[in-house]
Amino acid sequence: MISLAGEVLLVETVRQGGLDAALSAALEPRRKPAEGPRPGRDLLNLALAGALGGD
Template identity: 60%
Template sequence: SIGSYPRVRVQDDGRQVVSQAGSVLLVETVRKTGLDQAISQALAPWRKRRAVHDPGKILLDLALAVALGGDCLADVAMLRAESAVFGPVASDPTVSRLIDTLAASGGKALRAIRSARSEVRHRVWSLAGENAPDTDGQVT
């Protein structure tokens, strides 16, 4: 089963270059906040019995691709090209099938995703204390 993201180590030996180096911060944020685990658990009901790729990882890969400038499902290819940073990335047909499956569930999948996101946001903002974005009762 293919789940979360690999741990990335930065070296300055000049042997390899990562074209999306800024994405390491996004990947580490996903991991450190527990968003990867929360989304994976939320989407567990949509995981096929013999699935290789975790639906949560696929969805987060799509979000990362959009954050890096992608504008369609096939843009996860930019992540696939950097497996040292993003780990194994699902094929385009696998991504499309997951999106079709989630869309067919009506609002159930969307509610599960929103709930997981909300849980992680609450936990992170609680840890931030007075530095949380909602300290004054409003998110700015």
């Protein structure tokens, strides 16, 4: 549980700052029709995983 405290802080900071919506809007023109509704989500998840020490 303690290791997730940093993750929650990062995710909430991103949400409050509007980065997830801005990233999705910027990547919208490159989105394929069959992809999910939030094209920036995968990129943001990879960035957060890297910030938390993921491989």
